[in-house]
Amino acid sequence: MSAVGAFSLSEMSSPVEIVDQMVNQAVRLNASDILIEPQEKQAVVRLRVDGVLQTFGEMPLGSYDQVMSRIKVLGNMDVAESRKPQESKIRFSSDGHPYVLRAAIVSTNFGQMAALRVLDSPKFTEFTQLGMSEAVIDKIKRNISGRYGLFLVCGPTGAGKTTTVHTCLKHLNNGEVNIMTIEDPVEYIMDGLNQIEVGEDVGLDFVSGLRTVLRMNPDVVFVGEIRDAATARIAIQAALTGHLVISTLHSRNSVGALFRLLDLGVDRYILNYALRAIVSQRLMRKICSHCKEIYQPTESERMFYRREKGDLPGQLTAGRGCDLCAHNKFQGMAGIYEMLEMDEVLRKMVLSEADEAGFKAELDSREFEDLNSAGLRLVDDGTTSLHEYIRTLYDAG
Numbered sequence: 001m002s003a004v005g006a007f008s009l010s011e012m013s014s015p016v017e018i019v020d021q022m023v024n025q026a027v028r029l030n031a032s033d034i035l036i037e038p039q040e041k042q043a044v045v046r047l048r049v050d051g052v053l054q055t056f057g058e059m060p061l062g063s064y065d066q067v068m069s070r071i072k073v074l075g076n077m078d079v080a081e082s083r084k085p086q087e088s089k090i091r092f093s094s095d096g097h098p099y100v101l102r103a104a105i106v107s108t109n110f111g112q113m114a115a116l117r118v119l120d121s122p123k124f125t126e127f128t129q130l131g132m133s134e135a136v137i138d139k140i141k142r143n144i145s146g147r148y149g150l151f152l153v154c155g156p157t158g159a160g161k162t163t164t165v166h167t168c169l170k171h172l173n174n175g176e177v178n179i180m181t182i183e184d185p186v187e188y189i190m191d192g193l194n195q196i197e198v199g200e201d202v203g204l205d206f207v208s209g210l211r212t213v214l215r216m217n218p219d220v221v222f223v224g225e226i227r228d229a230a231t232a233r234i235a236i237q238a239a240l241t242g243h244l245v246i247s248t249l250h251s252r253n254s255v256g257a258l259f260r261l262l263d264l265g266v267d268r269y270i271l272n273y274a275l276r277a278i279v280s281q282r283l284m285r286k287i288c289s290h291c292k293e294i295y296q297p298t299e300s301e302r303m304f305y306r307r308e309k310g311d312l313p314g315q316l317t318a319g320r321g322c323d324l325c326a327h328n329k330f331q332g333m334a335g336i337y338e339m340l341e342m343d344e345v346l347r348k349m350v351l352s353e354a355d356e357a358g359f360k361a362e363l364d365s366r367e368f369e370d371l372n373s374a375g376l377r378l379v380d381d382g383t384t385s386l387h388e389y390i391r392t393l394y395d396a397g
């Protein structure tokens with residue numbers, strides 16, 4: 001029926017089992033969403049894997065009603081409510097790792113439909129496990145050891161930003177500093193941190209959360225995400241007044257993040273004082289080691305590669321698909337990083353209103369490894385395919 005190993009959900013008796021199976025399978029397949037959709041005669045469960053929806057299974061409407069109740073119980077929602085939309089967060093663990101699902105339930109013509117989004121879950125706790133080079137690790141450690149300033153981690157959804165931030169927090173968590181976090185939601189509970197959850201359901205937003213936190217004399221503050229001008233303004237203020245502020249931003253690359261802050265109305269002079277460094281990152285799928293093979297690139301692959309790197313590729317590598325990777329051709333993920341540290345030259349460029357092209361030209365003249373170079377390095381050494389490189393760097397936000 002599909003590539004995700006679908007089976008008949010009605011064969012399983014309890015709704016607890018059905019929900020567990022569904023969620024565990026979604027995590028195993030690295031799915032971003034689970035949809036439970038009622039139809040006229042049955043309900044269908046679909047998983048979104050690598051951006052594409054695949055049917056996971058079907059169940060009779062009787063089981064579906066119980067599954068919806070189970071989801072509401074897990075999310076502390078009103079079980080009796082079946083008309084109004086409801087939203088909540090569900091925590092669970094799979095293979096010993098904690099996960100958070102953002103659950104939404106709405107009424108459709110055949111009944112209630114549930115959409116569960118699997119949020120990024122931090123799985124690593126040491127920099128060396130993130131696939132970073134020693135140079136990047138050293139720069140990160142140097143920049144988060146300061147007692148003031150803004151340290152940003154950027155990338156689109158699913159780029160592994162949360163994992164990098166939690167690795168930084170773990171590194172700083174030595175018992176001698178007050179680390180406070182403002183997260184929507186708290187995804188990973190760490191001993192020694194004071195973590196505050198914000199969000200519509202809690203009735204607290206990032207700005208009021210941050211104001212509250214600053215009264216508690218923190219040394220380090222993690223603000224989950226800078227999404228708007230108000231959060232940007234107060235995060236930068238905090239960074240200027242004796243706090244190390246770590247946050248994330250949705251942007252394509254490091255220079256893009258810098259300009260995003262300016263677009264949000266942050267003053268150039270203030271940004272110059274506050275900003276320490278920006279890490280930009282992506283996760284690329286690694287070719288399955290069991291069915292990896294070398295092939296001669298096609299003409300269009302050769303041309304694309306030359307445009308990216310300036311010279312032609314030798315051999316390229318790709319997966320053939322095998323039982324061990326469920327014919328996905330990939331298994332596991334590898335991080336790629338670009339690390340922009342502010343220095344005197346870059347600070348002057350911010351003040352002199354240089355544009356993005358100006359920054360790019362300056363960085364090109366240095367030994368700066370950008371995301372594209374980092375990604376091509378993994379294509380060259382056979383860790384990933386050229387196709388995955390294109391998908392990661394050009395298709396996703």
Ligand SMILES: [Zn+2]
Pocket residue numbers: 288289290291292319320321322323324325326327329330
């Ligand atoms: Zn394989």
